[in-house]
Amino acid sequence: MIEEVVQQLLAEALNVPLDQIHPDLAYGDLPEWDSMGHMNVMMALEERFSVEINTETIALLTNVPAICAYLKEHSHA
């Protein structure tokens, strides 16, 4: 399931335990998901799913459901 992969990726990119990543987690919910954390997440998504996330989209992918929906539509990995 892509949701599980995304949650695992978030935990690694934000450097927090997996049990802190719940299915509705959003930007700002954890101190680690700040501006730098968000950009780490975006870069990890690009690398893991071979997608190029443009600047406008970066502002939309601010929670787990939005990230999963985006990947389902754009990722071929």
Add this chain to the structure above:
Amino acid sequence: MPELTLTPIVPIPDFLIKEIQSKLAYVDETVSAAAISSNGDSITLTLRHAIDANTQQAITDKVQRVVEAMAKNARRLRTQILEDYLDRPVAYHADPMQALLERGEVFQEDTGLFTLGPILTNLINYFEGIFLDLAAKFGAKPYRFPTLIPARFLDRVNYFRAFPHSLSFATHLREDLDVIEDFAEHTHCDCEGALTTPTSSFAPIQTLLSPAVCYHLYFSLADRPLPGGSLAATAVGSCFRYESSNLVSLERLWNFTMREVIFMGPQPYVLEQREAARQYMQTRLAETGLAYRVESANDPFFIGEFRQQAIFQSAFQLKYEIRARLPFRDSTLAVGSYNYHQDFFGRNLNITLPDGSPVHTGCVAFGLERIALAFLAQFGLDADQWPKAVREAIA
């Protein structure tokens, strides 16, 4: 002066040339200036003195670290333009600094430090009147803040990580009679203007010169709910950002003055106020005749955070700069900005809204010396050539 020319580890894209060039000033104390070729494939450093091969290699390595951190995998950010009045007619096309210096209207005390005479002071007061009108329109409460700021405040908002290169520190002699008497008897300035006192005479640094105005307001409200749930405030203050060899004329001062109108509250309130402030200023700046453009921008983060933070600020449309035209150089100068910080200060300083969520903040900031300089760059020192509204207001 000796030079060191090298090829960057990756080609520097055109949109990063100015940004990387400014950061190269901090690479090594030997470097007095840095220039990047227009195609981004060559860097030339001007050195204060000749260096040996080992030093040359060390400097080259540091330059490549900067280039790799900022240019590798960099992406061109789309510039969003909200207003464009750069084609407004201007009456002057020379660099006003030469005339200001000749007439004694500015006096340079040291690098980045200038005394301003009546022309600039009157212009600053004129623009201040407009900014105070802006503040009044939003019912902004007046505040006064100290020039010094505690280190622990800046540490709490990660300022040291984001902008270490531009910090200015304040200290004093240790409370020790021997140290103080020794200082009084023996200290003088060396030929470069540096105090001869050993650094061990100084107390540990707990205070800095403030780099911004609005931080003081946020710190004063830390660790409690925001009274009333929203706040508009205004203050003017001295700000300090050390910019090394980038300190040029009045365009880039070490010690400058900033007027801010600050908004705190829920996200919609802050964003609406920021936008309303921009629209109000659009009308008021038209009166001044100033040729300018408002466009998306990013803060001058240091190399470690630059690439990611710049993309983040662009993606979330956090910063727009008022860039006034400098006709003599065919370029622009940032004279103000419209900023939104999301809930960064609310989260880091634990300032909450009535529902317990962190407060959002934003500010509108104007560099007073810069806007006065930009005006003179467009209209000259002869008041007869100034737009009527400015001429009449100052007369």
